Amino acid sequence: MTSPSSDTRPLAVVILAAGKGTRMRSDIPKVLHKIAGKSIVGHAASAPAQLSPDRLVIVVGPGMESIADDVPGAVAVVQHERLGTAHAVLTAREALADFDGDLMILNGDVPLIQPKTLVDLRQSIKTGAAVAVLGYHCSTEHAYGRLIIDVNGALDRIVENKDATDAEKQTNLCNSNAIVLAADHAWDILTAIDNDNAQGEYYLPDVVKVARAKGLSCTYALAPEDEVHGINSRVELARAEGFLQTRLRRRAMEEGATLIAPDTVFFSHDTKLGRDVIIEPHVVFGPGVVVADNVTVKAFSHLEGATVADSATVGPYVRLRPGADVGVGAKIGNFVEVKKASIEEGAKVSHLSYIGDARIGAHANVGAGTITCNYDGYDKHFTDVGAGAFIGSNTSLVAPVKVADGGFTGSGSVITKDVSADALAVERAQQKEVAGWAAKFRARKEAAKKKGS
Structure with missing residues (x-):
């Protein structure tokens, strides 16, 4: 009787996120630092989530339970003693006590692996291998473990850099630490790993040694190098940000957006752009931005939590804050800030507002x-400007206040009362002129200046 293929057997994913991340020099757990507006561990969990695993477990350190909040649907288990990566996986065993399926193990500090890469990794055990390891070809000098392949093309062993011979160091096939264990052998292999090493720890790469000793076959799959770099420092965090931004920019252009200067545009992980969108240089997208078709976002603008409808124009130097909703064909011009406000179809807020x-x-x-004076020091209040209204320059709209359809306000007015439809509201002192005042003022000043010298 043959066992079911790897893509039909149940799948559990265990994400290892118990590391302290001391090289980050931060009070924030390493895996909660963000790239493209999303935590490292959130990215690390997003690719396996697309494989629809039957179980998802995250292993965290003591006092780090909040990490699980960034991994929806995950069961968190605590590794109270940090005795190595294999020990961390065994910490998840109780949470998977009633589970019978393949086991995928990933590191929570490796955020850029793509779903297809994980599909390929899992498929590699379909032929009957007990262990499959994700490897990659290093392009530079490295200190990572090497995957040693035998004459038949099977994975023979994993050798850590410090233990590798000169000949073994010549191979550039490196270990990413992403591993799949076949359902029939997973826990037998993991429990057989010992800690007979200088650090006295249980190392996950030893799954290959144990499996081979049991007469089981091991294999590997390949990943692009830029998908499997881990993050252990701020420098590596910045490098991962660069890799991800390159990926997001390329995707935006392939899906129909024009980026005038791609390297100057920064996206969030969830930015959504329509077709024929034009993004000028030095634009930053924070989380939660949706931009429809035919929109132009001009230079030096910052958008976060905002929606921009078809054919609208935004910028330059615009800030759209959370809750900004820009309507069809609307125009938000230079040095305008919009927060929790709807700018309806064809409306114009052209500058300095x-x-x-x-x-x-x-x-x-x-x-x-123009400004909406929405905050009284305790509460926020609403300003309602009707269709076709005209708000004169330097108007202060003191909320709560309403300017009805077609209403006008005179420039320089402070509007504290509602304005009726098609009415003009003016609130400013009457202009007064004092004849000859300026000449007398200058004469007085000049005389004082001469006296002082």
Whole structure:
């Protein structure tokens, strides 16, 4: 009787995230540092999640249980004693006591592995291997473990760099530490690993040695190098950010966006762009941004938690904060900040304005220097500007206040009361002129200046 193929057997994923990350020099757990607006461990969990595993377990250190909040659907287990990576996997055994399937083990500090790579890794045990290890070809000098392949093309052993012979060091096939163990052998192999080494720890790469000693076959799959780099320092965090941004920029362009200067644009992991979007240089997307078709985002703009509808124009030097909703064909111009406000179809906020906790109605025009005074020191209040309204330059709209459809405000006004439809509201002191005052002022100043010298 043949065993079911690897893609039909149940799958459990164990993510190892108990490391202290001392080289990060941070009070934040290493795997909670972010790249492209998402935690390292959140990225590490996103690829296996797309394989729809039957179980997902994350192993964390004492006092680090909050890490599991970044891995939806995961069961968290605590490795109270850090006795090595194999010991960390065994910590998850109780959580998988009733599970009978393949076991995929991943590191929580390796955030860039793609789902296809993990599919290939799992498929590599389909022929009957007990262990499959994900390897990659190193392009530079390295201190990683090597995968040693026998004459038949099977994985013979994993040799750590410090233990490798000169000949073994010549191979550039390196260990990524991502491993799949076949259902029939997983726990027998893991429990047979010993700690007979200088550190007295139980090392996960020893699964190959143990499996071979039991007469079981081992194999490997290959990953692109830029998918499998781990993060142990701020330098490596920045490198991973660079790899991911390159990937996100390429995807944006392949899906129909124009990036004028791609290397200057920074995306969040969840940025969504429509077709025929134009992104000018030096634009930053924070989390939660959705941009529809035919939108132009001009240079030096920052968007976060915002929605921009079809054919709108944003920027340059615009800040869209969470809750900003820019309507079809609307224009948000230079040095405008929008927060928790809807700018409806065809409306214009062209320059030097702050619009917060507000609605700007369809085809309304907001003049330069306008602000919504939405905060009284305790609560936020709403400003409602109707369709076709015209807000004069340097208007202060003191919320809560409403300018009805077609209403006008005179430039320099402080509007504290509602404005009726099609009415003009002006609130400013009457201009007064004192004849000859300027000439007398200059004369007085010049006389004082001469006297002082």
